[in-house]
Amino acid sequence: MSVTLLDIVWAAVGAVALVTAVSILGVSLVWLERKFLGRLQGRPGPNRVGPFGLLQPVADGIKLLWKEDVSPGPSAKVLFYVAPLLVFVPSFVVWLTIPFTRDLALRNLDTSVFFFVAFSTLSIVGVLLAGWSAASKYSVLGGFRAAAQLVSYEIPLIVIAITMVALAGSMSFVDIVEAQRTVPYIALVPLAAVLFFIAGLAEIGRTPFDIYLAESEVVGGPLVEYSGAHWAVFYLAEYGNTFLVGALTALLFLGGWSWPFGTLPAPAAVALFLTKSYFVTVLIFWVRGTYPRLRIDQMMSLGWKILIPLSFVTLVTVVVQRFYGWPSWTLTLMSLATLALAAWLQTRLQGAPARALAEKYRRDAVVVQAKPRLHREAPAAAKVEASS
Amino acid sequence: MPGDGFALDWVTVAVTIVVGFAAMGAAFLANAVLAPRRPSVDKATPYESGIRPGPLGWSQFNARYYLFAILFLIFDVEAVFLFPWALVFLQTASYVFYAMLLFIGILFFGVLYAWRKGVLEWR
Known part of the structure; x- marks a missing residue:
């Protein structure tokens, strides 16, 4: 079977439609986030441009296109201008294999989960280049932080993806969703859903993991020096990625477009899938409105000492259950037991260093009080002598 | 329908x-x-809260994450092996299953070793 010119034209038409769809989704998220955060903080949010402020992100986009494009004099110009593309394009390309319903995807690849993992890793290079090429201290620092963070949280994300592949027996999102026709996987492996959500938050650099973007520490990290359309592309990539995490969570854990009461007609199925994705996305915004930022060492130890071991435990439990053909409720049991064990260990260990330090201070304080005060009068007398 | x-x-x-x-x-x-284009020297300086920035951001850097990056490479290579295995472990001979469990165990031990050695502390 050979590829004709017509195929290529149709692929291009589909890709243009996909760019448009992802841009519209991203723009809708900008509005949703500002409005939702506003309501969380007891203020109305954007409400001037258009009904309910709906046109605010459009106005922002137009403003960004009209803004002068400034780059620092000493920056590496080519890398500086290519870096936003290297962040946006990999995250956009992943969308071509995201099925909105059974038959509505640009291309249902057989290996779509692997494709997602492979391409989403690429954008780390873009963030690092953006940070390095701007020749600003803050952006270089932010770029290095981003590399450390994204690399660390990639592992639990990949391991959970492998777990879901093992559970469904297929790397295609369509097959994974079809396998959840009766029971969504969040009921079977709740721990995996939690881990995927947390690792996803870190991968897109949202609060509490916005350590490489932190305004109060590295003033926007790799994005400090960007303005105009280049900054807008970063912004679009960020919101596209946010919705991607929502969509992936919906596909892998919430049953995508399917629900347990029979098959839905195509438009309703798309609506259901989008509802689930928006639900997870709003959850991400809610986390942003609620939690403070982690410290960088806390972030690294959370990734390496909690998420990675737990994700491997999840993988092994799923694989063992499948291999020995245990009933599926044992999977839920094992997942919840692991979660409970981890929570118990965490509450036991969490305060341990602080408690040890408090104990040390208490001991030291006793020693200080036991010291005799010998020179209490002497310095005062000396001072009087010196002044006279 | 592969192919x-x-x-x-x-x-x-x-x-x-x-x-x-x-x-x-x-x-x-x-x-x-x-967009308008009105370049000036001040616009072209890297950001530093309005004051003149010191030396370039490209001075020597202590890349603290390089050990993490090496560990990541190990896990990423592992993922390449794990993906096909996760697809076929039910259909192939059972030693494939046990061999991969052993492999995961060794890697997990590797993480514990790195942890014990203090590599996972951000200093």
């Missing part, structure tokens, strides 16, 4: 990559056409 439409799959991927670059390139072009 069927394989070429079309990857042609679509290539076309999507090109369209992604082109769409954002169009945005850059629009910006270049629409």
